[in-house]
Amino acid sequence: MRVLTYIFLSVVLCMGLGHxxxxxxxxxxxxxxxxxxxxxxxxxxxxxxxxxxxxxQSLERQMAQLLSSTASSGTGFxxxxxxxxxxxxxxxxxxxxxxxxxxxxxxxxTTQNQEAGRGGNYLCLPYNPSWNxxxxxxxxxxxxxxxxxxxxxxxxxxxxxxxxxxxxxQAPCSVCRSLRSQVMIPGRSGCYDGWTMEYSGxxxxxxxxxxxxxxxxxxxxxPEHAGGSTNYEAKNRIFLVEANSEFGLDDSYPxxxxxxxxxxxx
Numbered sequence: 513m514r515v516l517t518y519i520f521l522s523v524v525l526c527m528g529l530g531h532x533x534x535x536x537x538x539x540x541x542x543x544x545x546x547x548x549x550x551x552x553x554x555x556x557x558x559x560x561x562x563x564x565x566x567x568x569q570s571l572e573r574q575m576a577q578l579l580s581s582t583a584s585s586g587t588g589f590x591x592x593x594x595x596x597x598x599x600x601x602x603x604x605x606x607x608x609x610x611x612x613x614x615x616x617x618x619x620x621x622t623t624q625n626q627e628a629g630r631g632g633n634y635l636c637l638p639y640n641p642s643w644n645x646x647x648x649x650x651x652x653x654x655x656x657x658x659x660x661x662x663x664x665x666x667x668x669x670x671x672x673x674x675x676x677x678x679x680x681x682q683a684p685c686s687v688c689r690s691l692r693s694q695v696m697i698p699g700r701s702g703c704y705d706g707w708t709m710e711y712s713g714x715x716x717x718x719x720x721x722x723x724x725x726x727x728x729x730x731x732x733x734x735p736e737h738a739g740g741s742t743n744y745e746a747k748n749r750i751f752l753v754e755a756n757s758e759f760g761l762d763d764s765y766p767x768x769x770x771x772x773x774x775x776x777x778x
Contacts, residue, residue, distance in 0.1 A: 591694045591775060592636050592685055593711055595735030599688035600710050610638040611738050612659040612683040614718070614726065614748035633727045634659065636685035658682045658738070662719060662749030673714060673752070673770065674735055681737035683750065692777035696730050699765070703776035710775040716750040728753070730773035 590607065593599060597609040613635045635656065661678040663670050671677050694710060703709045713733040718726030731750065755765035765771075 588689045588691045589693045589777075590687055590689050591710065592687055592729075593732060593775075594634070594685050594716075594729045595683055595713070595732035596711070597684045597686050597736055597738075599686055602708060602710070603692075604688045604690040604710065607687040607689050608636075608638045609684060609686040610636050612685045613637045613656045614659050615654070615656065634729060636687055657748055659748040659750055661735070661737075662751045664751070666752060674733065678735055678737060682739060683731075684736055684738040690777055694775055694777045696773060696775050698728065698730075698771055698773045700774045701772040703774055707776040707778050710777055712772065712774040715753040715771040715773045717753050719749055719751060726750075730775055 588605075594612060599606045637656070660680055660682055663679050666673065667679070670679055688710070690710070692708060697703070698715050701712050711730075711732050713731045713735075715728055716731045717728055726748075729750075752770045755761060755767065755769045755771055757763055757765050757767055
């Protein structure tokens with residue numbers, strides 16, 4: 513019986529292994545025991561591989577469920593895409609679109625300096641507001657207005673920068689959500705290797721000799737407009753920011769060159 517088992521195991525082993533994987537010697541007792549131990553160990557090895565594959569597949573399913581639940585649960589990171597009403601479509605989600613807004617514009621020569629306060633940032637006001645208790649009487653000096661594309665210094669070549677003549681038109685905005693965290697990089701038109709670009713454009717700022725509140729923001733490379741005329745009706749205007757290497761910047765930022773910007777996620 514043992515001889516038959518030995519022959520059977522030898523055949524099985526030869527079918528499952530390549531030539532030279534196991535050499536049958538003349539010492540039948542030693543070979544028989546070695547065959548039994550080898551097949552048992554090989555079976556345990558295959559069983560271990562199957563278990564690992566099963567665990568990896570289970571972890572992949574759990575990860576997919578986690579990403580799905582995270583996306584649907586409202587978690588993630590938000591950023592504003594200035595000048596556009598949509599999100600890039602690279603995994604980001606539009607939360608809402610609206611008007612780019614800022615503090616009331618009052619020139620410094622006016623006698624109404626009490627209205628010339630400074631706000632700290634721009635806001636993205638939704639197209640469909642809702643209200644708490646309100647009074648339509650003007651009771652205070654803090655007022656929000658839309659923001660227009662100024663660009664006085666680029667009358668002749670504004671279309672080269674943005675693809676169309678946007679001067680005097682109101683700027684829209686969109687609030688986007690992504691599972692990745694974002695950073696705005698001034699002075700770059702593209703992201704570093706391994707990062708994902710949300711959008712790119714030009715660095716803009718308010719007119720420096722007026723008193724509206726402002727901040728540096730990255731205006732999309734192909735901005736839209738939120739309606740209205742081109743008659744500079746709003747009290748806030750944004751302009752391209754240029755480099756000046758005479759004051760602390762080296763020659764990598766040539767004088768007069770408009771600063772690019774990019775929103776990257778990691």
